[in-house]
Amino acid sequence: MxxxxxxxxxxxxxxxxxxxxxxxxxxxxxxxxxxxxxxVAGAAFPDxxxxxxxxxxxxxxxxxxxxxxxxxxxxxxxxxxxxxxxxxxxxxxxxxxDLTRRMDGATPALVTDGDWDRGLPPCASCHSLSPDDDRARTAPRLHGQPEGYLAAQLEAYADGNRTSDPMGRMRAFAARLDAGEIAELSRYYAAWQISEADDD
Ligand code: HEC
Ligand code: HEC
Known part of the structure; x- marks a missing residue:
């Protein structure tokens, strides 16, 4: 196959x-x-x-x-x-x-709740793991992408170096994140890795 x-x-x-x-x-x-x-582990390129x-x-x-x-x-x-x-x-x-989360600890609040005071909707309101999800029709899956890649993309949106996002939404969101949040979110999404057979 x-x-x-x-x-x-x-x-x-x-x-x-x-x-x-x-x-x-x-x-x-x-x-x-x-x-x-x-x-997935150690992969340098986006999936x-x-x-x-x-x-x-x-x-x-x-x-x-x-x-x-x-x-x-x-x-x-x-x-x-x-x-x-x-x-x-x-x-x-x-x-x-087939991805499973390989990291302990709480899901970052920005993923599930966002921070409306700063104009940040939850990342999960657009980024989904399931391709059958309506959300997944336009926004890419972040789960399982390399940590360094995710952080670099968020920085590129924040700096205005990546302008592929419709209506500049990701540029606006990324610019509202601080360096610690970019690192935490990138770590969280990268921690989703291929499930091992013995997990089932
Ligand atoms: C030598 C390695 C390499 C080869 C060969 C390569 N890519 Fe890439 N690709 C990359 C890297 C690295 C990135 C991330 C670029 C960035 O940081 O913006 C990327 C990014 C992408 C993206 C954007 C992914 C995303 O999640 O937004 C697409 C789509 C893509 N490549 C398609 C292709 C296609 C189609 C081909 C063949 C015609 C190809 N690539 C060949 C390394 C490669
Ligand atoms: C309103 C919907 C929406 C929300 C909310 C949202 N995103 Fe996005 N995001 C998108 C879309 C659409 C794209 C694709 C933009 C493009 O084409 O460049 C994207 C692209 C990205 C990318 C690039 C992915 C890749 O493969 O290159 C990253 C990283 C990202 N978002 C992270 C986040 C994070 C982290 C949050 C929460 C803080 C978030 N997004 C919130 C819609 C959203």
Whole structure:
């Protein structure tokens, strides 16, 4: 199954990749494993499996036009050209990993309650673990993403370096978080990791 999906990832790439370096850039599955069993612990790259299709497509377009800055992904998205929809469909259709929380302690109040005095709705009112959830149609799953990645994205929104968010909402929310809150929220979401068979 996973091998088939990985092959699909490969087949979905344009054959006319101009140079060998583009082949590397376009080998998505070397960094974003396709399928639910990828190792989460220590993974450095965001997991794309089961993310909302429109979200994925918009991110690739954001790298193309500079609404998101990351040199290598900008080159990748540019090399991908109008293949963004096919890649978004592939990853969005791949099964979600089965994630369990691997950290003791209370869920941060910002996740469940928000802080309305500061104009912060609960993160959980938009970010959900279940792809069947209505919320999950537009907002990406944060659970199981690398801690450093999450923190860097929140900082990029707060600094205005990432402007892919519709109506600037995530920029506004992130700018209201302090450094300690960004660290706590990133740690919380990253602590969701692939369930071990013996947990059941
Ligand atoms: C060499 C590793 C590498 C390869 C190959 C690669 N990516 Fe990425 N990708 C990354 C990194 C690192 C990021 C995080 C960028 C950032 O910090 O903004 C990323 C981010 C993304 C995102 C945004 C994820 C999110 O949660 O918002 C999408 C979508 C994406 N990549 C799709 C692709 C596709 C499609 C391909 C193949 C055409 C690809 N990537 C190839 C490393 C890679
Ligand atoms: C009103 C809905 C809403 C709320 C509330 C919300 N978000 Fe978001 N968030 C979004 C949407 C939509 C996106 C995708 C924006 C884009 O395309 O760049 C997003 C993107 C993100 C990303 C980038 C994910 C990635 O894969 O790159 C992070 C990190 C994030 N949100 C964290 C949070 C945290 C932490 C909170 C709570 C403090 C929060 N969000 C509250 C809607 C929301």
């Amino acid at each position: 996973i091998r088939t999906l990985a092959l699909l990832a490969f087949a979905a790439m344009p054959i006319s990749a101009p140079a060998q370096s583009a082949d590397i850039l376009l080998n998505c599955s070397s960094c974003h494993a396709v399928g639910p069993d990828r190792p 794309l499996n089961g993310q909302p299709i429109r979200y994925l497509e918009r991110q690739l377009e954001a790298f193309q036009v500079g609404d998101r800055r990351h040199r290598q992904m900008e080159l990748t998205a540019t090399a991908l050209g109008d293949g963004t929809g096919a890649m978004a469909r592939l990853y969005s259709g791949a099964p979600l990993p």
